[in-house]
Amino acid sequence: MSKSASLPLPPGPRPWPIIGSMFQMGKFSHRYFAQLAKKYGSPIVHVRLGYTSWIVVHTPEIAMEILKTRDVEFAYRPPSVLSEHFGFGYQSIATRQHTDATWRHLRKLCATSIFTTSSLRHSAALRQEETASMISTIRSTAINGGSTFAIKTRTVISETNMNILSRLLFGKKYFGEAQSYGPEAAAFRTILEQVKKEIGNSIHIGDLFPMLRRLDPQGTERNLRDQDMMLAGSDTGTISLEWALSELIRHPHQLSRVQEEIDNVVGQNRLVQESDLPYLPYLNAIFKETLRLHPPAPFLIPHYSPVASHLEGYKVLAGSNMIVNAWAIGRDPTLWTNPEEFNPERFLETDIEFVGGKQFQLLPFSSGRRQCPGYPLATIQNPLILASLIHSFNWGPPAGQRSEDINMDESMGLSLYKAIPLEATVSYRLIKFLE
Numbered sequence: 001m002s003k004s005a006s007l008p009l010p011p012g013p014r015p016w017p018i019i020g021s022m023f024q025m026g027k028f029s030h031r032y033f034a035q036l037a038k039k040y041g042s043p044i045v046h047v048r049l050g051y052t053s054w055i056v057v058h059t060p061e062i063a064m065e066i067l068k069t070r071d072v073e074f075a076y077r078p079p080s081v082l083s084e085h086f087g088f089g090y091q092s093i094a095t096r097q098h099t100d101a102t103w104r105h106l107r108k109l110c111a112t113s114i115f116t117t118s119s120l121r122h123s124a125a126l127r128q129e130e131t132a133s134m135i136s137t138i139r140s141t142a143i144n145g146g147s148t149f150a151i152k153t154r155t156v157i158s159e160t161n162m163n164i165l166s167r168l169l170f171g172k173k174y175f176g177e178a179q180s181y182g183p184e185a186a187a188f189r190t191i192l193e194q195v196k197k198e199i200g201n202s203i204h205i206g207d208l209f210p211m212l213r214r215l216d217p218q219g220t221e222r223n224l225r226d227q228d229m230m231l232a233g234s235d236t237g238t239i240s241l242e243w244a245l246s247e248l249i250r251h252p253h254q255l256s257r258v259q260e261e262i263d264n265v266v267g268q269n270r271l272v273q274e275s276d277l278p279y280l281p282y283l284n285a286i287f288k289e290t291l292r293l294h295p296p297a298p299f300l301i302p303h304y305s306p307v308a309s310h311l312e313g314y315k316v317l318a319g320s321n322m323i324v325n326a327w328a329i330g331r332d333p334t335l336w337t338n339p340e341e342f343n344p345e346r347f348l349e350t351d352i353e354f355v356g357g358k359q360f361q362l363l364p365f366s367s368g369r370r371q372c373p374g375y376p377l378a379t380i381q382n383p384l385i386l387a388s389l390i391h392s393f394n395w396g397p398p399a400g401q402r403s404e405d406i407n408m409d410e411s412m413g414l415s416l417y418k419a420i421p422l423e424a425t426v427s428y429r430l431i432k433f434l435e
């Protein structure tokens, strides 16, 4: 008998035969697991869903054990309907196993070629162009909408993020003025929408009950057959920027402070450039604070233990999904003062970094061998878009609403969208129209 066999499972709700705890949990949610951890007084909990086991952890120390100290054991990906089809039959970086030579090769390419400082410097002009085009598109709305006008922030940010990535990856623009990019662009957009929907749909019946997979009860396999990898980098950025703008509209004092910081560095006669970012500590603190409170992937991407093991004195069953609740760690009152408060100032006083630090209390990009490889791009592109929006426009709630009434409900699933997209009122604030 192996050492782990005699250990107890981590605490958690008693499963029903066959279905496990499916009906108890309603929708798959980071909040549900955080409540379980509280209820059982344990930072590690176990839930059975159908035929699958889920181990969910809630402290930086255990996160470090899974993601870094014992990452060889736990950096696998679970087999899933989504991985099989979203990753072309487990072919993408996110769905390949880390033991696979191609995964190692792809990760090496990311680290030594695609996301190096010099290749990012080479593509800076492209990001600058797309950001300027975003400002110009928003401003042209003013021509029809008057000096103060409403915009759908998610659409604007998403199109900019997607165009930057599609130009970087394929040398083509697929988003924005839909008609001008032709049928190929339209087909591409339709496929991405389907993939996003499937990722939001976090429970796939075929994963919990493998014998049902052949029947494709939710139509997942039909929807994903033709999808693309580009999504890994675009939605995460869009999600985080929509939360950042919502927080800033709710906190006008912090919005003014960051506008003043940008004005001092950039002035009002040109647009923000990437080379300005190192001189904008408060803007960077806002980006960190947003990802602390609203990590776009609240569970990271699920890890997996293919063999029986042990963790913190508990048994880990072979085939368990290993989940780090990054959302809960970011709001733990033993780690953060007033954790529910949006307070970017906290990051001006500490040296907590997104990755590479010893601390594991801030994990939006994860850590260890599965850490987000797009991190160097994400931490330039998103602050650039955010700074450009804040610098070029004044931001307020939709007409007739108070700032504090902006809805901050979260969607549930593997991606943490705002449940209700932010519609904001903006007015141009620069001296002249810059391009």
Ligand code: HEM
Pocket: 093, 094, 095, 165, 232, 233, 234, 236, 237, 240, 295, 296, 297, 300, 301, 302, 303, 363, 364, 365, 366, 367, 369, 370, 371, 372, 373, 374, 375, 377, 378, 382
């Ligand atoms: C705010 C922006 C972003 C956030 C918060 C984010 C977060 C994450 C997280 C949490 C993971 C899973 C790590 C794990 O499993 O432990 C991940 C994986 C990944 N990310 Fe990002 N990401 C962002 C932007 C990007 C960008 C811009 C790209 C590339 C263009 C990218 C490409 C990837 C890829 C390919 C993986 C899979 C890595 C693997 O499984 O080995 N991400 N990201």
